[in-house]
Amino acid sequence: MSQSSKPPKPPTPPSPSPAPVPTSADVARLAGVSRATVSYVLNNAEAVRISEPTRRKVREAAEELGYVPHAAARSLRAGHTRIVLLPTSHVPIGPLYSTFLNELQWALRGLDYTVVQYGSLGLTGDEAARAWAELRPVAVLSLGEIALSAHNVATLKRAGARAVLTMGPQAVPGAHALLMDQAEVGARAAEHLVERGRRRIGVVVPEEEGLGLFSTPRLEGARSVAGAEIVALRMAYSEESAAELAQRWGSLGLDAAFAYNDEYAMLLMRAFQDVGLRVPEDVAVMGADDLLIGRLLRPRLSTVQIEMPTGERLAALVDEAVREPAAAVRRHDLMAAVAVPRDST
Amino acid sequence: MSQSSKPPKPPTPPSPSPAPVPTSADVARLAGVSRATVSYVLNNAEAVRISEPTRRKVREAAEELGYVPHAAARSLRAGHTRIVLLPTSHVPIGPLYSTFLNELQWALRGLDYTVVQYGSLGLTGDEAARAWAELRPVAVLSLGEIALSAHNVATLKRAGARAVLTMGPQAVPGAHALLMDQAEVGARAAEHLVERGRRRIGVVVPEEEGLGLFSTPRLEGARSVAGAEIVALRMAYSEESAAELAQRWGSLGLDAAFAYNDEYAMLLMRAFQDVGLRVPEDVAVMGADDLLIGRLLRPRLSTVQIEMPTGERLAALVDEAVREPAAAVRRHDLMAAVAVPRDST
DNA sequence: TTGAAAGCGTTACCAT
DNA sequence: ATGGTAACGCTTTCAA
Numbered sequence: 001m002s003q004s005s006k007p008p009k010p011p012t013p014p015s016p017s018p019a020p021v022p023t024s025a026d027v028a029r030l031a032g033v034s035r036a037t038v039s040y041v042l043n044n045a046e047a048v049r050i051s052e053p054t055r056r057k058v059r060e061a062a063e064e065l066g067y068v069p070h071a072a073a074r075s076l077r078a079g080h081t082r083i084v085l086l087p088t089s090h091v092p093i094g095p096l097y098s099t100f101l102n103e104l105q106w107a108l109r110g111l112d113y114t115v116v117q118y119g120s121l122g123l124t125g126d127e128a129a130r131a132w133a134e135l136r137p138v139a140v141l142s143l144g145e146i147a148l149s150a151h152n153v154a155t156l157k158r159a160g161a162r163a164v165l166t167m168g169p170q171a172v173p174g175a176h177a178l179l180m181d182q183a184e185v186g187a188r189a190a191e192h193l194v195e196r197g198r199r200r201i202g203v204v205v206p207e208e209e210g211l212g213l214f215s216t217p218r219l220e221g222a223r224s225v226a227g228a229e230i231v232a233l234r235m236a237y238s239e240e241s242a243a244e245l246a247q248r249w250g251s252l253g254l255d256a257a258f259a260y261n262d263e264y265a266m267l268l269m270r271a272f273q274d275v276g277l278r279v280p281e282d283v284a285v286m287g288a289d290d291l292l293i294g295r296l297l298r299p300r301l302s303t304v305q306i307e308m309p310t311g312e313r314l315a316a317l318v319d320e321a322v323r324e325p326a327a328a329v330r331r332h333d334l335m336a337a338v339a340v341p342r343d344s345t
Numbered sequence: 346m347s348q349s350s351k352p353p354k355p356p357t358p359p360s361p362s363p364a365p366v367p368t369s370a371d372v373a374r375l376a377g378v379s380r381a382t383v384s385y386v387l388n389n390a391e392a393v394r395i396s397e398p399t400r401r402k403v404r405e406a407a408e409e410l411g412y413v414p415h416a417a418a419r420s421l422r423a424g425h426t427r428i429v430l431l432p433t434s435h436v437p438i439g440p441l442y443s444t445f446l447n448e449l450q451w452a453l454r455g456l457d458y459t460v461v462q463y464g465s466l467g468l469t470g471d472e473a474a475r476a477w478a479e480l481r482p483v484a485v486l487s488l489g490e491i492a493l494s495a496h497n498v499a500t501l502k503r504a505g506a507r508a509v510l511t512m513g514p515q516a517v518p519g520a521h522a523l524l525m526d527q528a529e530v531g532a533r534a535a536e537h538l539v540e541r542g543r544r545r546i547g548v549v550v551p552e553e554e555g556l557g558l559f560s561t562p563r564l565e566g567a568r569s570v571a572g573a574e575i576v577a578l579r580m581a582y583s584e585e586s587a588a589e590l591a592q593r594w595g596s597l598g599l600d601a602a603f604a605y606n607d608e609y610a611m612l613l614m615r616a617f618q619d620v621g622l623r624v625p626e627d628v629a630v631m632g633a634d635d636l637l638i639g640r641l642l643r644p645r646l647s648t649v650q651i652e653m654p655t656g657e658r659l660a661a662l663v664d665e666a667v668r669e670p671a672a673a674v675r676r677h678d679l680m681a682a683v684a685v686p687r688d689s690t
Numbered sequence: 691t692t693g694a695a696a697g698c699g700t701t702a703c704c705a706t
Numbered sequence: 707a708t709g710g711t712a713a714c715g716c717t718t719t720c721a722a
Binding site: 033034035036037040048049050051054073075076077078079 | 707708709710711713714715716
C-alpha cells in the first residue's frame with residue numbers, strides 16, 4: 001500500500017472496521033439501476049411504472065445488502081417528521097398512569113407516529129423546549145410534568161410542531177389544553193366524607209418528590225369543599241412513616257383521612273389498625289384511583305374513581321390537532337372523578 | 346413604519362402558512378456572517394477562534410429568530426446518532442419494572458443519549474429490527490419483550506448499531522447478554538415451599554397476554570426443583586377469576602400456591618380466606634417481587650425479592666458497549682433472587 | 691478570523 | 707419506463 005494523496009484512512013482508531021452502512025446508492029449499484037429507481041420500487045411509488053424484472057432485481061439487491069432506509073435523511077428531505085414527543089419525568093405515578101401511557105403509545109403507533117419518550121427531569125421549561133425542538137416533532141404532548149410557558153410553546157411551533165398539547169390542571173396559551181384537574185379528585189373525596197358526617201379531615205400529602213403536581217391540586221380540591229376543615233399531613237410511602245402518623249393521630253383531633261391515593265390509604269389504614277384505631281368507626285379512610293388492591297383489605301377501601309381518557313381517544317385528539325392545526329386551539333375536559341363508597345368510610 | 350421591500354408579514358393567516366423553520370442560514374444572514382461561523386459559535390468550536398463581537402452577534406441573531414438546530418441534519422452529517430432505542434410492549438409489568446425503566450432512561454440522558462422508546466407490540470422480530478434500524482440507533486436495548494434472532498442483531502449492526510443488548514433469560518448470538526433469568530424466581534419460591542414441607546404446589550400463570558415472557562420461566566424454574574410436584578393454574582388479574590380458582594382449590598389436592606407475583610398472590614390469598622381456607626395452615630401462599638403492599642395484608646405475604654440492576658448500572662453497561670464494541674460480546678448476570686419468608690407460608 | 695464549498699442519504703421533478 | 711439532478715440543514719475541511 002503506497003501513500004496516495006489521501007492519507008491512509010485510519011480505520012477508526014480504537015475499534016476495528018465499523019463496516020459502512022449500505023445506502024440506496026449501494027442497492028442501485030448492485031441492481032444496476034439508478035438511485036431514483038430504487039426509491040420508487042422500495043416506496044411502491046404509484047406515479048411511476050417500473051417493470052416487474054427491475055422491481056425484483058432491486059428488491060433482491062436490497063435484501064442481499066440488508067438495506068434499511070435512513071429515517072433522518074428521509075425526514076430531512078421530506079421537511080417534516082412523524083415524531084410525537086412525549087416528555088417524561090422519572091416519577092413512578094402508579095399503575096393507572098403507566099397503563100394509560102402504554103395505551104397511548106400503542107395507539108399513536110397505530111396512527112403511524114413514532115413516539116419519542118424524552119426524559120426531561122430536571123430541565124427548565126426553556127431547556128426542555130429547545131431540546132425537544134431539535135427533534136422537529138410534529139406534535140408534543142406534555143403530560144404536565146414540566147411547566148410550559150407560552151414562550152416555550154412558541155419555540156416548539158417555530159420548530160415545526162403542528163400541535164402542542166398539554167395535559168394538566170390549566171391551559172397554556174397557544175397549546176391545546178387537555179384539562180385534567182386533579183382538584184376534582186380531592187373535592188369528590190371531601191364531599192363524600194362530609195356527607196358521611198365527617199368534619200375534620202386530614203389530607204395526606206406524599207413526601208415523595210415529583211408528586212406535587214398531583215397532590216397539591218388534590219389537597220386544594222378538598223379545601224374547596226364547604227363544611228370540612230382540612231389539615232395537610234405529610235407522609236412517605238413506607239410503613240415507618242405511616243406508623244409514625246398513626247401514632248400521633250389521636251392528638252390531631254381528626255375524624256377522617258383522605259390519603260392521596262389507594263396505596264397511601266392502604267398503608268395508613270393498616271397503621272391505624274395496628275395502633276388500635278377502628279376504621280371507619282374511629283376514623284374514616286378514603287383513597288383515590290380505585291386500584292384493585294384497595295378491595296383486598298378489610299374493610300374495603302372507599303376511593304375516588306378517575307376516568308382517564310383512553311389512549312386511543314387521546315391519540316385521536318393528537319392526530320386531529322396535527323391534521324388541522326388551523327382549528328382554534330381547543331380545550332377538552334378529559335377527566336371525570338366520582339366517589340366509590342365502600343366500607344372504610 | 347413605512348412599507349419596505351418585504352411585504353407586510355401577515356399575522357399568521359388561519360391555516361396555509363406553515364411559517365418556515367429558521368435555519369442556520371437565516372441566522373447567518375441576520376448576523377451578517379457565514380453559516381460556518383454560526384456553526385462554530387453555536388457549537389463552541391475550540392479549534393477556531395472567533396471574535397467576541399461576532400459571537401455576540403450570532404447569539405443574538407439565533408435568539409431573535411428562535412433558532413434551534415435540526416437534529417436529523419446534524420446526525421446525517423455526523424454519520425451517527427446518540428439514540429438508544431428501547432423497544433417496549435404495552436404490558437403493564439408492575440411498579441418494580443416501571444421504576445427501573447424510568448431510572449434507566451434518566452441515567453442514559455445523563456450520558457448524553459437520546460432515549461427513543463419504540464412501541465413494538467405485535468411486530469415480529471424481523472419487522473421490529475427493520476423499523477428500529479431506520480432510526481440508526483447507536484445502541485438497542487431490548488428488554489426481552491420481542492424475541493430477537495441472530496439475524497435481527499446482524500440487521501441492526503449493519504445499520505450502524507454499535508451495541509445490541511438483550512435482557513432476558515437467554516443470550517442471542519452477536520448481542521451482549523444481560524441475563525435475567527426469571528426461572529431463578531420460580532426456583533427460589535418452590536425451594537422455600539419445599540423447605541416448609543409442601544409437596545404439591547400450584548403455580549399461577551396469568552391469563553393476561555404478554556406476561557408469558559416472565560411467567561413461563563417462573564413456572565419452569567419451579568418445575569426444576571426436586572421434591573415438588575407442580576401444577577400450572579391459569580388465573581386472570583381480577584377478583585372473579587381468583588374466586589373461581591379458590592372455589593375449586595379443594596378438588597385440586599394442593600398444599601401451596603406460588604402466585605406469579607405479589608399482586609396475584611394477594612388476590613388469591615384473599616379469595617382463599619373468603620372461601621374459608623386458612624393461610625398458611627390449609628394452603629401456603631407465595632408471591633414475588635416484594636412489593637410494599639404485600640406487607641399490608643394479614644398474614645403478611647412471603648415473597649421472592651428480586652434484585653434488579655440499577656438504571657445507572659445498566660446505562661453504564663450500554664455506554665461501555667457503545668464505546669468499545671470490539672470487546673468480545675459479553676454476558677452479565679444481572680439478577681439475583683432470594684426468598685423472603687413472612688407469614689403466609 | 692472568516693467564507694466558500696462539499697457531502698451526508700433521500701426523494702421528486704424533469705428529461706430521456 | 708428509467709435516469710440525472712437538485713435540494714433538505716448541517717458540519718467541516720480548506721483557502722483566503
